Amino acid sequence: MSQTRGSSNRPATATDVARIAGVSQSAVSRAFTPGASIAAETKLRIIEAARTLGYRPNAIARSLITRRSRVIGLVAAYLQNHFYPDVLELMSRRFQALGYHILLFTADAAAHADPVMEEILAYRVDGLILASTTLSSALAADCRAAGIPVLLFNRTARASQVSSVTGENERGGRLIGEFLIAGGHRRFGFVAGVEVSSTSQDRERGFRAAMAAHGLPEPLRAVGHYTFDGAAAAARTLLSRPDRPDAIFCGNDHMALAISEVARFEFGLKVPQDVSLVGFDDVGPARWASFSLTSFSQPVSTMVDRAVEVMIEQIEGEAPVPRDVIVPGELIVRGSARVPAGCVSINGQLVWRPEGSAP
Amino acid sequence: MSQTRGSSNRPATATDVARIAGVSQSAVSRAFTPGASIAAETKLRIIEAARTLGYRPNAIARSLITRRSRVIGLVAAYLQNHFYPDVLELMSRRFQALGYHILLFTADAAAHADPVMEEILAYRVDGLILASTTLSSALAADCRAAGIPVLLFNRTARASQVSSVTGENERGGRLIGEFLIAGGHRRFGFVAGVEVSSTSQDRERGFRAAMAAHGLPEPLRAVGHYTFDGAAAAARTLLSRPDRPDAIFCGNDHMALAISEVARFEFGLKVPQDVSLVGFDDVGPARWASFSLTSFSQPVSTMVDRAVEVMIEQIEGEAPVPRDVIVPGELIVRGSARVPAGCVSINGQLVWRPEGSAP
DNA sequence: TTGAAAGCGTTACCAT
DNA sequence: ATGGTAACGCTTTCAA
Numbered sequence: 001m002s003q004t005r006g007s008s009n010r011p012a013t014a015t016d017v018a019r020i021a022g023v024s025q026s027a028v029s030r031a032f033t034p035g036a037s038i039a040a041e042t043k044l045r046i047i048e049a050a051r052t053l054g055y056r057p058n059a060i061a062r063s064l065i066t067r068r069s070r071v072i073g074l075v076a077a078y079l080q081n082h083f084y085p086d087v088l089e090l091m092s093r094r095f096q097a098l099g100y101h102i103l104l105f106t107a108d109a110a111a112h113a114d115p116v117m118e119e120i121l122a123y124r125v126d127g128l129i130l131a132s133t134t135l136s137s138a139l140a141a142d143c144r145a146a147g148i149p150v151l152l153f154n155r156t157a158r159a160s161q162v163s164s165v166t167g168e169n170e171r172g173g174r175l176i177g178e179f180l181i182a183g184g185h186r187r188f189g190f191v192a193g194v195e196v197s198s199t200s201q202d203r204e205r206g207f208r209a210a211m212a213a214h215g216l217p218e219p220l221r222a223v224g225h226y227t228f229d230g231a232a233a234a235a236r237t238l239l240s241r242p243d244r245p246d247a248i249f250c251g252n253d254h255m256a257l258a259i260s261e262v263a264r265f266e267f268g269l270k271v272p273q274d275v276s277l278v279g280f281d282d283v284g285p286a287r288w289a290s291f292s293l294t295s296f297s298q299p300v301s302t303m304v305d306r307a308v309e310v311m312i313e314q315i316e317g318e319a320p321v322p323r324d325v326i327v328p329g330e331l332i333v334r335g336s337a338r339v340p341a342g343c344v345s346i347n348g349q350l351v352w353r354p355e356g357s358a359p
Numbered sequence: 360m361s362q363t364r365g366s367s368n369r370p371a372t373a374t375d376v377a378r379i380a381g382v383s384q385s386a387v388s389r390a391f392t393p394g395a396s397i398a399a400e401t402k403l404r405i406i407e408a409a410r411t412l413g414y415r416p417n418a419i420a421r422s423l424i425t426r427r428s429r430v431i432g433l434v435a436a437y438l439q440n441h442f443y444p445d446v447l448e449l450m451s452r453r454f455q456a457l458g459y460h461i462l463l464f465t466a467d468a469a470a471h472a473d474p475v476m477e478e479i480l481a482y483r484v485d486g487l488i489l490a491s492t493t494l495s496s497a498l499a500a501d502c503r504a505a506g507i508p509v510l511l512f513n514r515t516a517r518a519s520q521v522s523s524v525t526g527e528n529e530r531g532g533r534l535i536g537e538f539l540i541a542g543g544h545r546r547f548g549f550v551a552g553v554e555v556s557s558t559s560q561d562r563e564r565g566f567r568a569a570m571a572a573h574g575l576p577e578p579l580r581a582v583g584h585y586t587f588d589g590a591a592a593a594a595r596t597l598l599s600r601p602d603r604p605d606a607i608f609c610g611n612d613h614m615a616l617a618i619s620e621v622a623r624f625e626f627g628l629k630v631p632q633d634v635s636l637v638g639f640d641d642v643g644p645a646r647w648a649s650f651s652l653t654s655f656s657q658p659v660s661t662m663v664d665r666a667v668e669v670m671i672e673q674i675e676g677e678a679p680v681p682r683d684v685i686v687p688g689e690l691i692v693r694g695s696a697r698v699p700a701g702c703v704s705i706n707g708q709l710v711w712r713p714e715g716s717a718p
Numbered sequence: 719t720t721g722a723a724a725g726c727g728t729t730a731c732c733a734t
Numbered sequence: 735a736t737g738g739t740a741a742c743g744c745t746t747t748c749a750a
Contacts, residue, residue, distance in 0.1 A: 011506075037720085060422050060482070061423055061742070062745070076448075079444040088438060088463070096464065096475070105451065105460065106451040118415065122416060142413060146413070372728085385738075397735070397736085421728055423727080425730095425742090
């Protein structure tokens, strides 16, 4: 309907449109540039001509000259973890609304994102978001040199010139520790995610700080690598011990689900009567009655908002400085861990806020 | 380290590299074009110069002239459904390995993908994949005119010039019907996904065909819109009836999980003693002991392979014709539905293959 | 308001 | 094997 040319022909260009509208090619450009100086009447004629030809401005040519691709590179891993699809979907929507789009790269989970980065940089993305991945400081330097802002999502980097958006990993870990201690547990376990990740380290540090503050021994420990199978294996290790923990802080919800499965169906344990389980993230399945998982929340929507906000500021702002944003969460209380005193109901949801820990 | 210029400067171009390597800009281009005619020695000198400058070929400029962006537009919805993150991750990896990348768009689930399409086409993607979405035939025509191959993933289109990759929706639905009938059930229920989707329609048609073939009445019916909450609501409707079904075919696993939750925790029903549940997709959580879901499989890895294969053929092949690929699945038998005779164990996994239904 | 012309950073096609 | 030059389709001066 909108095309008289066959499929072998090339898409219409601004020059084609200019010809049949009887204007210059520059005029066509202006017709598609909001706020450009053009007479309403000519603009109308051009738009009309464009429609007959099925013309759309070529974003590639535009990027070449404006030096802005309006594309954000996003490196993701762990898409099995329900947290990330949510992040991806929201982030894509927010950026879409701002005229940006996401070029998706997948990286191997436990490694730096370096290998795929070469390709990303070739696309001249306006910004780079690493979700649950990090990059070498060499590459971070390359990005800085190329003027490409980098943002780590759910990770922090030691001292690079990159921004980050995370949840309250350390506070969350500590609160979970306090919560389990208050619940009267005695033998604590911790299932780490990827050991080198700042997120896992921060959560563990907070958790251990709580133990230490109460003069309790260090928690037992296993590594789940943030994967379902890894966590299941970690659970088997922990739960096979004669002195098996009566409370386990699982490094994130995705692992907590696996651990809950293993505890109940392989070891025949009752949760929380035999073992209390607490996760981190508060993803969708945590709410499912099958799991009813107590978890420290990382509010995806807010985290994404802040990430988009910071990224846009880095891209469009004058001389922006990297920012580290921490998005506050809550200890969401459900049924997978024994419940101590001190819970309050917020909007119908039980949360744990011991005195003096208001977020 | 690799840059002496400040961050405000522009990234190095081939001309910059040419200058310090003492060659022409064309030579630089050849140095980065595999198989181009260039002396090994000059190439080395150029690569070296490129490294000192931190030069990377600009993919945007390249796309402009080659008319190939090496970008595939992917429109996704339903990222909460575990099926799609898996698809996304695998697809991204496969394309990455072939030098293509994915530009991600999110669309509203139940609607055509038309609104975002304008933006997609501006990026001059080499191909377009719609995962669980469709497009209007007008837009399909636009894509054909623009020479952009379109592939529907997990959907089919009536008669457009687009390719598709799906599972065995109709056969799966029929097999599930046969399976439940063989299991001795009497009152059947079906929870549809998005009613206008080919996938939901095909599954339902197969299911009803099985009922009809056995002279059984039509199944009760509710619509879950392929969402968790929608399916939960549908389950409440169905299970509240005095003649509540003793077997429900849930349009996909994502909905089956919701229905299982509602049946067990809200209605106190035992699965499968009080009600049998069968899903479709065989996603990860179907295997979890909490659900142990019987489900007709859609092998993600194979489906993605075929999708990538078809897409590459459409992009790179001579005069390719649209293809409709159906990837065979199996009825994976677990504990959520009463098990009739006729199950066989394949690689340690129970599947149902009544005589004469070998895939 | 409009048009002409100069790029943007490549690849492709000539010559050499 | 190499260099020069013309595109690619647009935005952005700069004059008119």
